[in-house]
Amino acid sequence: MKTYARIENNKVAEVVSLDIAPEKLYHPSLKWVDITALGNKPAQNDDYKDGVFTAQVVEVESPVFLAVSKLAGLMAEAGQVIAPLQDAVDVGMATDEEAARLVAWKKYRVLLSRVDTSKAPDITWPVKPE
Template identity: 35%
Template sequence: MASVKKVELGSDGLAAESGVMTVYSYDPETGLCTGASDEYLAQGVGIPANSTTNVPAACKSGKVCVFNDGEWVQVDDHRGETVYSTATLKPVEITLPGEYPEGTTPLKPATAFDVWSGKAWKTDVKAQQAAAVSDAVAKKSALIIEANSVTQAWQTQLLLSIITDVDRASLTRWMQYIQEVQATDESGAPDINWPEKPE
């Protein structure tokens, strides 16, 4: 089998004669090297789009080669890593090579109330406390609504003087429970000892 002639490009970027040339392809969006191939070039034809004859250097660990401004450069490769938005705390998966996106950090926030200080997450204790109090107020309201729905029939029976002694005792326990819930101070949230529901 005859060997195919290796060719070089002229100063105009075109093959001076027909033959094969090794080219290195790259992704047009990211510049990432996608591999090498031997391309047959007819006389007067240039190399395929998104390729170069420049040989990429072997990349160091944690780096990838990208073609940028006519040359291969090594950039950080964080693809597949998760970082966190310093504004929203939401996780962001890295899909492109390069530095971490601006406004992100690889440090995971410890709570939903963390604020980025520029170097580390700091928990906004006041916001955390305010949210806990708000949750406690909502829980208090839900417990009272639930207890009122349990006692509603008994209260009607009591008004009509048709309540049994057993139901009267249950109504009393539940009304005491409602009073205990109403007296619960939400300002100590999240450390609140809620009263136990009657059985």
């Protein structure tokens, strides 16, 4: 099986792995590059020029990027806290304290889901339950 990148407007439009040459499956006007031998495979939207792939540069100092990263971390943390509490409730083993914590963390997760990261850095983050 080989891996190919479809190039469109000097960018990687998609990456596919096939047992057959893409020219035999897709329209002949599409441009394909065999990337099987590359150690680091290009990703979608990477640039392609003169046989060289260049990764997109992400501005990590961007307030929106930082807010999206923070939100992802907080959502993951909430999910990790909620899962065992929900399990305890589901099997009838939760204490009153655990049931109350579950409700608090679920409310927190709902508030996180409503955060608009496009407004960064002007975001009022919900307060994490104890």
